Every structure is written in structure tokens, then in C-alpha cells.
Amino acid sequence: MKIEPALPADVAEIAAIYGHHVIHGTATYELDPPDEADMAARLAKVSAAGWPWLVARDEASGAVMGYAYATQFRDRAAYRFACEDSIYIHPDWQGRGLGKILLTALLDACEAAGFRQIYAVIGGAEPASIALHAALGFEHCGALRGSGRKHGRWLDTAFMQRALGPGDTTPPPEEPH
Numbered sequence: 725m726k727i728e729p730a731l732p733a734d735v736a737e738i739a740a741i742y743g744h745h746v747i748h749g750t751a752t753y754e755l756d757p758p759d760e761a762d763m764a765a766r767l768a769k770v771s772a773a774g775w776p777w778l779v780a781r782d783e784a785s786g787a788v789m790g791y792a793y794a795t796q797f798r799d800r801a802a803y804r805f806a807c808e809d810s811i812y813i814h815p816d817w818q819g820r821g822l823g824k825i826l827l828t829a830l831l832d833a834c835e836a837a838g839f840r841q842i843y844a845v846i847g848g849a850e851p852a853s854i855a856l857h858a859a860l861g862f863e864h865c866g867a868l869r870g871s872g873r874k875h876g877r878w879l880d881t882a883f884m885q886r887a888l889g890p891g892d893t894t895p896p897p898e899e900p901h
């Protein structure tokens with residue numbers, strides 16, 4: 725297995741993995757899986773912004789086993805050093821350590837992209853996602869009760885965060901010390 729930047733040719737497999745989790749899980753509050761064109765537009769937008777989008781690829785077959793990417797947390801300019809991660813593992817590979825490897829690589833890529841904080845916005849307060857983020861040093865920083873409605877139940881959203889690099893202990897390079 726190797727971790728590398730996602731390619732446009734990976735979009736069909738990425739869309740299939742995400743579609744599975746849209747239909748069966750609560751990590752995302754989308755109710756209908758986006759089609760491949762929509763997913764291609766999402767990858768293009770992330771890539772154009774210079775944000776990381778990584779895949780875990782089976783070296784022998786080339787198959788995508790999971791993917792993770794980061795986007796600026798919210799659009800307003802003062803959020804430019806804060807990002808949010810998204811990570812989805814192929815159902816055949818869940819619970820086998822891949823999430824930890826992929827998210828570790830994403831944290832490095834986010835720091836290299838200049839982000840100072842990373843947030844996980846965890847739909848349905850999914851235990852596997854909370855465990856994954858906690859294992860990599862994220863701490864709980866809030867929750868939204870009853871913020872989602874999916875599969876006939878109300879969903880709480882858990883927020884976790886982790887500093888990247890010096891975090892908020894030094895100004896960003898763009899500002900003189």
C-alpha cells in the first residue's frame with residue numbers, strides 16, 4: 725500500500741467509496757451520493773486551492789483503499805490557517821489500521837500547506853471516527869446536539885481539533901515577528 729496524491733483517474737473509485745458511506749453511514753450529512761462529475765469537481769477545487777487530497781492505493785492492483793483530504797474550515801479569510809479533514813475508507817478495509825496511516829499523512833500534508841489548526845467535524849459522533857482522531861492527538865472541542873437527521877434519527881455532531889506545527893503559539897510567516 726502507498727499513500728499518494730489523488731489523480732483525476734481515481735474519481736470513480738473515490739465516488740464509490742463515498743457513496744457507500746453516504747448511503748450506509750452518518751459521518752456525512754449528504755443523503756444522496758454525488759455522481760462522478762460532482763466528485764471530479766470537488767477534487768479539482770481542492771487541488772486548485774493547493775490543499776491536500778491523498779489516496780491509499782494497493783500497490784499491486786492500483787485500487788483505491790481509502791482517501792482523505794482537507795479544505796479550509798470556512799470560506800471567510802480569517803479562517804485561512806484553519807482546515808477540516810475528511811476521510812473515508814473502503815468498507816473492505818475499515819478497522820485495519822488504514823485510517824490511522826492515511827490521516828497521519830494528511831496531517832503532515834496540511835502542515836506543509838501552511839495550516840495551523842485542523843478540525844474534525846464528526847457527523848453522528850461516529851465512534852470509529854472519534855477513536856481515530858483521538859488516537860492522532862485530536863481533542864474534543866464542542867458538539868452540536870440534534871444537528872442532523874438521517875436514517876430516521878437525530879444526529880449529534882462532534883467537533884475535535886489538533887494544532888499543526890506551532891499552532892497558535894507563533895504568528896504565521898506572512899506577518900513580521
Ligand SMILES: CC(C)(COP(=O)(O)OP(=O)(O)OC[C@H]1O[C@@H](n2cnc3c(N)ncnc32)[C@H](O)[C@@H]1OP(=O)(O)O)[C@@H](O)C(=O)NCCC(=O)NCCS
Binds near residue numbers: 809852
Ligand atoms: C472512521 C474511519 C475513517 C476510521 O478508519 P479505519 O481504518 O477504520 O480505522 P483504524 O483501523 O485506523 O483505527 C483507528 C482507531 O479507531 C479505532 N476504531 C476503528 N474502528 C472502530 C469502531 N468501529 N469503533 C470504535 N473504535 C474504532 C481503532 O481501534 C483505532 O484506535 P486505537 O489506535 O486507539 O486502537 C473509517 O472507519 C471510515 O471510513 N468510517 C466511515 C466514514 C467516517 O466516519 N469518516 C470520518 C469522517 S469525519
